[in-house]
Amino acid sequence: MTTISxxxxxIECWKRENVxxxxxxxxxxxxxxxxxxxxxxLRFVLCRHEQAAVHAAEGYxxxxxxxxxxxxxxxxxxxxxxxxxxxxNMDSIPVIVFSGQVSRMLIGNDAFQEVDIVGVTRGIxxxxxxxxSTQELAQCVKEAFHxxxxxxxGAVLVDLPKDVLAGQAEFLYPRKVFLRxxxxxxxxxxxxxxxxxxxxxxxxxxxxxxxxxxxxxxAAEELLTLAxxxxxxxxxxxxxxxxxxGTHRLFLGMLGMHGLYRANMAVQKADLILAVGARFDDRxxxxxxxxxxxxxxxxxxxxxxxxxxxxxxxxxxVADARQALAAILDLLTPAxxxxxxxxxxxxxxxxxWHRSCPLTYNQDDDPDGLIKPQMVxxxxxxxxxxKAVIVxxxxxxxxxxxxxxxxxxxxxxxxxxxxxxxxxxLPAALGALVARPEATVIxxxxxxxxxxxxxxLATVAQEGLPVKVAILNNGTLGMVRQLQxxxxxxxxxATTLGPWPDFVKLAAAxxxxxxxxxxxxxxREVIATALADPGPVIMDFKVSPRENVFPMVPAGRAIDEMxxxxxxxx
Amino acid sequence: MDLSSDNAQRHTLAVxxxxxxxxxxxxxxxxxxxxxxxxxxxxxxxxxxxxxxxxLITTGTPKIISQVIKQLRKLINVIKVTDxxxxxxxxxxxxxxxxxxxxxxxxxIMRLAKIFRAQIIDVSSRTYTLEITGGQDKIRxxxxxxxxFGVEEQVSTGLTAISRSPLAVKKPDSKPGH
Numbered sequence: 218m219t220t221i222s223x224x225x226x227x228i229e230c231w232k233r234e235n236v237x238x239x240x241x242x243x244x245x246x247x248x249x250x251x252x253x254x255x256x257x258x259l260r261f262v263l264c265r266h267e268q269a270a271v272h273a274a275e276g277y278x279x280x281x282x283x284x285x286x287x288x289x290x291x292x293x294x295x296x297x298x299x300x301x302x303x304x305x306n307m308d309s310i311p312v313i314v315f316s317g318q319v320s321r322m323l324i325g326n327d328a329f330q331e332v333d334i335v336g337v338t339r340g341i342x343x344x345x346x347x348x349x350s351t352q353e354l355a356q357c358v359k360e361a362f363h364x365x366x367x368x369x370x371g372a373v374l375v376d377l378p379k380d381v382l383a384g385q386a387e388f389l390y391p392r393k394v395f396l397r398x399x400x401x402x403x404x405x406x407x408x409x410x411x412x413x414x415x416x417x418x419x420x421x422x423x424x425x426x427x428x429x430x431x432x433x434x435x436a437a438e439e440l441l442t443l444a445x446x447x448x449x450x451x452x453x454x455x456x457x458x459x460x461x462x463g464t465h466r467l468f469l470g471m472l473g474m475h476g477l478y479r480a481n482m483a484v485q486k487a488d489l490i491l492a493v494g495a496r497f498d499d500r501x502x503x504x505x506x507x508x509x510x511x512x513x514x515x516x517x518x519x520x521x522x523x524x525x526x527x528x529x530x531x532x533x534x535v536a537d538a539r540q541a542l543a544a545i546l547d548l549l550t551p552a553x554x555x556x557x558x559x560x561x562x563x564x565x566x567x568x569x570w571h572r573s574c575p576l577t578y579n580q581d582d583d584p585d586g587l588i589k590p591q592m593v594x595x596x597x598x599x600x601x602x603x604k605a606v607i608v609x610x611x612x613x614x615x616x617x618x619x620x621x622x623x624x625x626x627x628x629x630x631x632x633x634x635x636x637x638x639x640x641x642x643l644p645a646a647l648g649a650l651v652a653r654p655e656a657t658v659i660x661x662x663x664x665x666x667x668x669x670x671x672x673x674l675a676t677v678a679q680e681g682l683p684v685k686v687a688i689l690n691n692g693t694l695g696m697v698r699q700l701q702x703x704x705x706x707x708x709x710x711a712t713t714l715g716p717w718p719d720f721v722k723l724a725a726a727x728x729x730x731x732x733x734x735x736x737x738x739x740x741r742e743v744i745a746t747a748l749a750d751p752g753p754v755i756m757d758f759k760v761s762p763r764e765n766v767f768p769m770v771p772a773g774r775a776i777d778e779m780x781x782x783x784x785x786x787x
Numbered sequence: 788m789d790l791s792s793d794n795a796q797r798h799t800l801a802v803x804x805x806x807x808x809x810x811x812x813x814x815x816x817x818x819x820x821x822x823x824x825x826x827x828x829x830x831x832x833x834x835x836x837x838x839x840x841x842x843l844i845t846t847g848t849p850k851i852i853s854q855v856i857k858q859l860r861k862l863i864n865v866i867k868v869t870d871x872x873x874x875x876x877x878x879x880x881x882x883x884x885x886x887x888x889x890x891x892x893x894x895x896i897m898r899l900a901k902i903f904r905a906q907i908i909d910v911s912s913r914t915y916t917l918e919i920t921g922g923q924d925k926i927r928x929x930x931x932x933x934x935x936f937g938v939e940e941q942v943s944t945g946l947t948a949i950s951r952s953p954l955a956v957k958k959p960d961s962k963p964g965h
Contacts, residue, residue, distance in 0.1 A: 339813060340820055344863040347809070364863060398805060398866040520858040525850075 244290020247316025271301020276648025292330030307635030343371030429456030430494015453665025461622030579584035610666030640669025829945030
């Protein structure tokens, strides 16, 4: 029997799982792995902070569907991954963090750089492991990949004591995993599928509400076929954007707190809502008791805990979104009988809502003649002809990126949805570029968010990743300031950031190109220059701090009680 | 979600889990993390040494309990969750109680022990220690009566329960191959 070390076993396991790249940061507890990794065919991307390494892995996973892999050391290395793990898990993104741990005999002794990371991350991961022996390492790794990537995907942490990595064992990689207690339900129940189809055929004012599950399951094509076959308009949650073509005539835009008027109105007046891979999040439903009161609700989700969690539904269908939609389509022949005569009126009603309250802003009404942030997004959309991968941070810019850039393809819009992690954008964008080097990847960010992981400019420079960083710089923490504008007497407590830093000089300090724009004309020039440049570019757009995100549903209101314009301030 | 306790009910949940370190922590953290108290808890290995049974009692509205059960089922190490309120079952708990047994009270305490089918498991010059097994109503009744003599100390196990018909558990088709 030939034996190899735990560190070597881990690398062999990664190869069997077709891992190509690992994001992370080294330390004493993981040095054995790095020693062998450096001699292997696998690529290691040295991020400059462990939190950013997890976001980079998320960017890799979100842009491809393949699991993102992270390697960090024990103690602070491990605790720095907490935000990334929580965000990935909440958005159902397959990310696996391998953390170093002190040797088994030291666990519980308050050893140097020791932390009970399995305890810390228990509630924010889909599952986690402390590997007790070198012999069981391969089994744990196999299970970790299986759990992270199947069912409703999620984040998994594997904690690796140093002596387990140094120990020797025979390398046997399990061919398959059987977890008695974990068997995701993927196949739709035929009886439920029949109920769904009968409701779809009867509906006169149907709406499809699509979430991130459509993208995770690879169900965009089936969704498009279904919508076109029955002429059903489609709205997407923030996580669902790209799951249905943004330029399609049946697309309503995003719904919810900053959703389009027509999307929210359509949901409120619908007689049937087909929710696919979505979870009726509070940012979508607004006041739950008033949400879609006239509609029967069909809910397709692979996670049974999502069903009836917020909104009681009429027909639950626990299944993989793609399999469920395929089963529904099987029962709808190419020319099915449905309430076709009702559609022109329903679609016209929706168009009329849009004509009365379109998504709009006025570039020319700023007293200082500053750029409007929405204008930057539109200019980016035009310059990239809608083809770029857009990665956002969190805040006003994120909502404008969701509203004004139209995403025709899944995995084209990458954002931190459920947890709303500022500092996500830059590292996630570099992770997306590692996965898809041929793509144009733009991170749309704010002057608040981008500073939260600005050290990643060093990673970008070292790896030569041509990330285009578009900073909507308004000198404030805009999303919180907007709440202060509307509901807190304009007392801008703790939201003024000022002019710091000078992003052009900051870019120069990392050896990167930095450009600044102060007018709409300069905006278009800067974007053209940045896109023509083969390398990374930081774009600093000095935008109006007065602009707020509309429509907006105030907290505790129904989603058709939207504030549409600043003029309607209470 | 309705957090008021107007229609809150007591539920006994039988949770079959993988017999591995950390699993109890996952189960209890899931419940406490949502702000619910565990009124009683007992854990022991089942006939299958790879499987443990956690019997726990918690109180909540039907909607909350149903959500807790679904969340428990989502845990990777949880094999099966049964709300015993929904099935015919038998519950038992064990209490040990040390009561003052002064001259003149001893015969009465022994008579009570006989009525409640309790065992006297330890005797000192001034005290009797009783072991009482039963459902919660019986135990409450016995303790109320014993209180008159003066209870020095009382300890209790968690409640455990068994359904009156089998709770099916899926067996592995095959062991993971190499």
